[in-house]
Amino acid sequence: MPRPSSLTRRELIALAGVGAGILILGEGVLASEAMSGPASLARAGSSESCDSTEAGVSENPKAAASERSPEGAAASPEEVADSAAKASMSLEDLPWNLRLVNKDHPLDEDFPLPDLEEIIDGYAVDVRIRDDLAALLKAARKAGHDPVVCSAFRSHDRQRELYRARVSQSKDEGKRGQEAKDDAAFWVAPPYASEHEAGLAVDLVDGDYQQLDERQEETATQKWLMKHCAKYGFILRYPTDKSAITGIGYEPWHYRYVGKEAAFAIAESGLCFEEWIEKYLDQGNA
Numbered sequence: 097m098p099r100p101s102s103l104t105r106r107e108l109i110a111l112a113g114v115g116a117g118i119l120i121l122g123e124g125v126l127a128s129e130a131m132s133g134p135a136s137l138a139r140a141g142s143s144e145s146c147d148s149t150e151a152g153v154s155e156n157p158k159a160a161a162s163e164r165s166p167e168g169a170a171a172s173p174e175e176v177a178d179s180a181a182k183a184s185m186s187l188e189d190l191p192w193n194l195r196l197v198n199k200d201h202p203l204d205e206d207f208p209l210p211d212l213e214e215i216i217d218g219y220a221v222d223v224r225i226r227d228d229l230a231a232l233l234k235a236a237r238k239a240g241h242d243p244v245v246c247s248a249f250r251s252h253d254r255q256r257e258l259y260r261a262r263v264s265q266s267k268d269e270g271k272r273g274q275e276a277k278d279d280a281a282f283w284v285a286p287p288y289a290s291e292h293e294a295g296l297a298v299d300l301v302d303g304d305y306q307q308l309d310e311r312q313e314e315t316a317t318q319k320w321l322m323k324h325c326a327k328y329g330f331i332l333r334y335p336t337d338k339s340a341i342t343g344i345g346y347e348p349w350h351y352r353y354v355g356k357e358a359a360f361a362i363a364e365s366g367l368c369f370e371e372w373i374e375k376y377l378d379q380g381n382a
Contacts (some may be wrong), residue, residue, distance in 0.1 A: 168330065170224065170355030174336035183381040187373070192224070193329075193355040196373050199281060199343050203252075203266065210247055210295035222295035225329070225353040229298060232321075232328035241317040242303030246349075251297040256287035282345055296353045297333065310336075312347035325351055326359035331369065338368035340366040 172192035187196055197203060212220040221229060236243045250258075257323075262284040266276040291297035301308065302315035312318050313336075322332055333352040334344045352369065354362065362372045 100344050104269060106203055113320055158247065170353075170358075172355060172357040185377050187377070190373070193296070193353060194358060194373065194376075195296070196370065197289065197291045197294055197296075198370065199286060201291045202286070202291055205288065207288070207294070210249065212295055215245055215298075217245075219298075220295070221248050222300060222353075225296060228329045228353065228356075230324060233300075235328070236317065237274050239320055242321050243300045243308060243317050243321060244303045245298060246301050246308075247292060247299035248297075248304065250285050250290065250292040252293055255285065255290050259284050259286045268357060282339075282343065285344065291333065291352050298348045298351055298353075299347075300351055301349050308347075308349060310348065311345060318348055321351070322348070326363040327356070329353050329356045329359050331362050333369060335368055338371075341368055341370050 131371040170193035187201060189230060190196070191237070210222040211224075213226045214220045215226065215229060233243050233245075262280040263276050266279040269279075282330050287293070299308075300317075300321060301312060302317035304317075305312065305315045313322070325331065330351040330353055332348065333350045334342050334347040336346040339345055354369070362369065363374055365375075367375065
Protein backbone atom coordinates (compact mmCIF):
# COMPACT_ATOMS: atom_id res chain seq x y z
CA MET A 97 0.00 0.00 0.00
CA PRO A 98 1.60 3.31 -1.00
CA ARG A 99 2.08 6.01 1.59
CA PRO A 100 -1.12 8.13 1.62
CA SER A 101 0.69 11.43 1.90
CA SER A 102 3.25 12.85 -0.47
CA LEU A 103 4.71 14.88 2.38
CA THR A 104 7.57 13.59 4.48
CA ARG A 105 6.94 12.81 8.14
CA ARG A 106 9.04 15.82 9.13
CA GLU A 107 6.96 18.09 6.83
CA LEU A 108 3.80 16.71 8.39
CA ILE A 109 5.16 17.51 11.82
CA ALA A 110 5.92 21.08 10.77
CA LEU A 111 2.48 21.53 9.23
CA ALA A 112 0.91 20.19 12.41
CA GLY A 113 2.56 22.89 14.46
CA VAL A 114 1.54 25.64 12.04
CA GLY A 115 -2.05 24.45 11.77
CA ALA A 116 -4.72 24.19 14.41
CA GLY A 117 -2.30 23.27 17.18
CA ILE A 118 -2.84 19.55 16.69
CA LEU A 119 0.25 17.38 16.61
CA ILE A 120 0.54 13.77 15.53
CA LEU A 121 2.41 11.77 18.10
CA GLY A 122 2.94 8.40 16.50
CA GLU A 123 0.44 5.57 16.07
CA GLY A 124 -2.59 6.87 17.90
CA VAL A 125 -0.76 9.34 20.16
CA LEU A 126 -1.87 12.89 19.55
CA ALA A 127 -2.47 16.04 21.48
CA SER A 128 -4.04 19.43 20.80
CA GLU A 129 -3.63 21.01 24.20
CA ALA A 130 -0.66 22.95 25.58
CA MET A 131 1.72 20.80 27.59
CA SER A 132 4.20 21.31 30.38
CA GLY A 133 7.02 19.30 31.93
CA PRO A 134 9.89 17.38 30.32
CA ALA A 135 7.66 15.86 27.63
CA SER A 136 6.28 19.17 26.34
CA LEU A 137 5.02 19.29 22.78
CA ALA A 138 7.33 20.41 20.00
CA ARG A 139 6.50 23.55 18.05
CA ALA A 140 6.35 24.21 14.32
CA GLY A 141 9.41 23.08 12.43
CA SER A 142 10.67 20.88 15.27
CA SER A 143 10.12 17.27 16.28
CA GLU A 144 7.15 15.70 18.01
CA SER A 145 7.28 14.62 21.64
CA CYS A 146 5.57 12.24 24.02
CA ASP A 147 1.98 12.89 24.97
CA SER A 148 2.33 13.45 28.69
CA THR A 149 -1.46 13.64 29.02
CA GLU A 150 -1.75 9.97 28.11
CA ALA A 151 -1.06 8.96 31.70
CA GLY A 152 -4.22 10.69 32.79
CA VAL A 153 -6.23 9.05 30.02
CA SER A 154 -5.52 5.39 30.77
CA GLU A 155 -8.36 3.40 32.24
CA ASN A 156 -8.20 2.80 35.98
CA PRO A 157 -6.68 -0.69 36.38
CA LYS A 158 -8.69 -1.38 39.53
CA ALA A 159 -11.97 -0.35 37.90
CA ALA A 160 -11.44 -2.95 35.18
CA ALA A 161 -11.98 -5.90 37.51
CA SER A 162 -15.55 -6.58 36.41
CA GLU A 163 -14.55 -6.80 32.74
CA ARG A 164 -11.28 -8.67 33.00
CA SER A 165 -10.18 -11.15 30.39
CA PRO A 166 -8.76 -14.51 31.46
CA GLU A 167 -5.17 -14.51 32.60
CA GLY A 168 -2.63 -16.95 31.25
CA ALA A 169 0.96 -17.34 30.20
CA ALA A 170 1.94 -16.38 26.69
CA ALA A 171 1.49 -19.38 24.42
CA SER A 172 4.57 -20.27 22.41
CA PRO A 173 4.49 -20.87 18.64
CA GLU A 174 5.19 -24.54 19.33
CA GLU A 175 2.16 -24.83 21.60
CA VAL A 176 -0.07 -23.28 18.98
CA ALA A 177 1.44 -25.50 16.27
CA ASP A 178 0.53 -28.60 18.29
CA SER A 179 -3.14 -27.71 18.03
CA ALA A 180 -2.82 -27.26 14.28
CA ALA A 181 -2.59 -31.02 13.86
CA LYS A 182 -6.22 -31.30 14.93
CA ALA A 183 -7.74 -28.44 12.93
CA SER A 184 -6.89 -25.81 10.37
CA MET A 185 -5.63 -22.62 11.94
CA SER A 186 -7.00 -19.13 11.43
CA LEU A 187 -6.39 -15.76 13.04
CA GLU A 188 -9.15 -16.53 15.52
CA ASP A 189 -7.25 -19.62 16.71
CA LEU A 190 -4.17 -17.68 17.73
CA PRO A 191 -3.50 -17.15 21.46
CA TRP A 192 -3.87 -13.72 23.04
CA ASN A 193 -0.19 -12.83 22.72
CA LEU A 194 -0.23 -13.39 18.95
CA ARG A 195 -3.48 -11.57 18.25
CA LEU A 196 -3.21 -9.51 15.07
CA VAL A 197 -4.66 -6.02 15.51
CA ASN A 198 -4.69 -3.60 12.59
CA LYS A 199 -7.12 -1.82 10.25
CA ASP A 200 -7.89 -5.05 8.39
CA HIS A 201 -8.29 -7.06 11.59
CA PRO A 202 -9.75 -4.72 14.22
CA LEU A 203 -10.85 -5.73 17.68
CA ASP A 204 -14.50 -6.68 18.07
CA GLU A 205 -16.70 -3.89 19.39
CA ASP A 206 -17.46 -6.09 22.38
CA PHE A 207 -13.77 -6.84 22.98
CA PRO A 208 -13.48 -7.13 26.77
CA LEU A 209 -11.41 -4.61 28.66
CA PRO A 210 -8.06 -6.26 29.46
CA ASP A 211 -7.10 -7.01 33.02
CA LEU A 212 -4.97 -3.91 33.45
CA GLU A 213 -2.13 -3.21 35.82
CA GLU A 214 -0.38 0.11 36.20
CA ILE A 215 3.24 0.40 35.12
CA ILE A 216 4.03 3.94 36.20
CA ASP A 217 2.30 7.31 36.52
CA GLY A 218 -1.12 6.07 35.40
CA TYR A 219 0.10 4.11 32.38
CA ALA A 220 -1.33 0.59 32.34
CA VAL A 221 -0.93 -2.59 30.27
CA ASP A 222 -2.44 -6.05 30.17
CA VAL A 223 -1.36 -7.64 33.45
CA ARG A 224 0.04 -10.63 31.54
CA ILE A 225 2.80 -8.51 29.98
CA ARG A 226 3.61 -6.31 32.95
CA ASP A 227 6.40 -8.45 34.45
CA ASP A 228 8.24 -8.83 31.15
CA LEU A 229 7.87 -5.11 30.46
CA ALA A 230 9.16 -4.28 33.93
CA ALA A 231 12.13 -6.61 33.35
CA LEU A 232 12.87 -4.93 30.00
CA LEU A 233 12.84 -1.46 31.55
CA LYS A 234 14.95 -2.61 34.50
CA ALA A 235 17.55 -4.20 32.23
CA ALA A 236 17.74 -1.08 30.06
CA ARG A 237 18.32 1.09 33.11
CA LYS A 238 20.91 -1.32 34.47
CA ALA A 239 22.72 -0.97 31.13
CA GLY A 240 22.88 2.79 31.67
CA HIS A 241 19.88 3.90 29.61
CA ASP A 242 16.76 5.88 30.48
CA PRO A 243 13.64 4.42 28.82
CA VAL A 244 10.49 6.48 29.38
CA VAL A 245 6.95 5.16 28.90
CA CYS A 246 4.96 7.74 26.95
CA SER A 247 1.89 5.69 25.97
CA ALA A 248 0.33 2.37 26.94
CA PHE A 249 -3.31 1.20 27.15
CA ARG A 250 -5.98 3.43 25.61
CA SER A 251 -9.74 3.06 25.69
CA HIS A 252 -11.72 2.79 22.45
CA ASP A 253 -13.20 6.22 23.09
CA ARG A 254 -9.77 7.74 23.49
CA GLN A 255 -8.56 6.11 20.28
CA ARG A 256 -11.62 7.41 18.43
CA GLU A 257 -10.92 10.91 19.73
CA LEU A 258 -7.30 10.77 18.55
CA TYR A 259 -8.22 9.43 15.12
CA ARG A 260 -10.89 12.06 14.52
CA ALA A 261 -8.48 14.79 15.48
CA ARG A 262 -5.94 13.46 12.97
CA VAL A 263 -8.62 13.33 10.25
CA SER A 264 -9.35 16.99 10.96
CA GLN A 265 -5.67 17.75 10.61
CA SER A 266 -5.53 15.94 7.26
CA LYS A 267 -8.47 18.05 6.06
CA ASP A 268 -6.66 21.19 7.20
CA GLU A 269 -3.78 20.04 4.98
CA GLY A 270 -6.07 20.02 1.95
CA LYS A 271 -7.22 16.40 1.83
CA ARG A 272 -10.88 15.52 1.51
CA GLY A 273 -13.18 12.55 2.05
CA GLN A 274 -11.60 9.11 2.00
CA GLU A 275 -8.20 10.58 1.21
CA ALA A 276 -8.23 12.43 4.53
CA LYS A 277 -9.28 9.27 6.38
CA ASP A 278 -6.60 7.15 4.71
CA ASP A 279 -3.92 9.72 5.41
CA ALA A 280 -4.96 9.96 9.05
CA ALA A 281 -4.99 6.17 9.43
CA PHE A 282 -1.37 6.02 8.27
CA TRP A 283 -0.35 7.92 11.41
CA VAL A 284 -3.16 7.23 13.90
CA ALA A 285 -5.01 3.92 13.93
CA PRO A 286 -8.82 4.15 13.84
CA PRO A 287 -10.71 2.96 16.93
CA TYR A 288 -10.51 -0.80 17.51
CA ALA A 289 -7.47 -1.00 15.20
CA SER A 290 -4.76 -0.05 17.69
CA GLU A 291 -2.77 -2.52 19.77
CA HIS A 292 -2.86 0.03 22.56
CA GLU A 293 -6.57 -0.75 22.96
CA ALA A 294 -5.69 -4.38 23.66
CA GLY A 295 -3.17 -3.41 26.32
CA LEU A 296 -0.39 -5.21 24.42
CA ALA A 297 1.61 -2.22 23.18
CA VAL A 298 3.78 0.41 24.80
CA ASP A 299 5.60 3.45 23.42
CA LEU A 300 9.11 3.88 24.83
CA VAL A 301 11.44 6.82 24.28
CA ASP A 302 14.84 7.98 25.48
CA GLY A 303 14.64 10.18 28.56
CA ASP A 304 17.12 12.59 26.98
CA TYR A 305 15.22 12.78 23.69
CA GLN A 306 11.47 12.45 24.03
CA GLN A 307 10.55 13.50 20.51
CA LEU A 308 8.51 11.06 18.42
CA ASP A 309 10.35 11.28 15.13
CA GLU A 310 12.81 9.16 13.19
CA ARG A 311 15.75 10.58 15.17
CA GLN A 312 14.46 8.52 18.10
CA GLU A 313 16.12 5.49 16.51
CA GLU A 314 19.51 7.20 16.88
CA THR A 315 19.32 7.45 20.67
CA ALA A 316 21.34 5.08 22.81
CA THR A 317 18.24 3.92 24.66
CA GLN A 318 16.35 3.08 21.48
CA LYS A 319 19.30 1.23 19.98
CA TRP A 320 19.51 -0.89 23.13
CA LEU A 321 15.76 -1.57 23.15
CA MET A 322 15.71 -2.63 19.51
CA LYS A 323 18.59 -5.01 20.10
CA HIS A 324 17.35 -6.59 23.34
CA CYS A 325 13.53 -6.31 23.31
CA ALA A 326 12.98 -9.84 21.94
CA LYS A 327 14.63 -11.31 25.05
CA TYR A 328 11.68 -9.93 27.00
CA GLY A 329 8.96 -10.87 24.51
CA PHE A 330 8.65 -7.61 22.56
CA ILE A 331 9.07 -6.65 18.92
CA LEU A 332 9.46 -3.29 17.20
CA ARG A 333 6.02 -3.35 15.64
CA TYR A 334 6.35 -0.86 12.78
CA PRO A 335 9.77 -1.22 11.10
CA THR A 336 11.06 1.47 8.78
CA ASP A 337 10.72 -0.58 5.57
CA LYS A 338 7.38 -2.30 6.25
CA SER A 339 4.84 0.55 6.17
CA ALA A 340 3.28 -0.71 2.94
CA ILE A 341 2.42 -3.94 4.78
CA THR A 342 1.62 -2.72 8.30
CA GLY A 343 -0.30 0.31 7.04
CA ILE A 344 1.38 2.46 9.70
CA GLY A 345 4.28 4.87 9.31
CA TYR A 346 7.67 4.03 10.79
CA GLU A 347 7.64 4.22 14.60
CA PRO A 348 10.99 3.48 16.29
CA TRP A 349 9.30 3.66 19.70
CA HIS A 350 6.23 1.36 19.45
CA TYR A 351 6.83 -2.07 21.00
CA ARG A 352 4.33 -4.93 20.92
CA TYR A 353 4.32 -7.93 23.24
CA VAL A 354 4.17 -11.33 21.48
CA GLY A 355 5.94 -13.60 23.97
CA LYS A 356 9.63 -14.51 24.06
CA GLU A 357 9.70 -17.41 21.61
CA ALA A 358 7.64 -15.60 19.01
CA ALA A 359 9.68 -12.43 19.48
CA PHE A 360 12.94 -14.27 18.78
CA ALA A 361 11.40 -16.00 15.75
CA ILE A 362 10.09 -12.73 14.32
CA ALA A 363 13.40 -10.94 14.92
CA GLU A 364 15.37 -13.70 13.22
CA SER A 365 12.98 -13.83 10.25
CA GLY A 366 13.32 -10.16 9.35
CA LEU A 367 9.54 -10.10 8.78
CA CYS A 368 7.02 -7.69 10.21
CA PHE A 369 4.26 -9.12 12.39
CA GLU A 370 1.70 -9.33 9.53
CA GLU A 371 4.16 -11.24 7.33
CA TRP A 372 5.22 -13.56 10.11
CA ILE A 373 1.64 -14.37 11.16
CA GLU A 374 0.71 -15.21 7.56
CA LYS A 375 3.71 -17.49 7.19
CA TYR A 376 3.06 -19.03 10.60
CA LEU A 377 -0.54 -19.86 9.75
CA ASP A 378 0.46 -21.27 6.37
CA GLN A 379 2.96 -23.60 8.07
CA GLY A 380 0.36 -24.66 10.61
CA ASN A 381 -2.10 -25.52 7.85
CA ALA A 382 0.43 -27.33 5.65
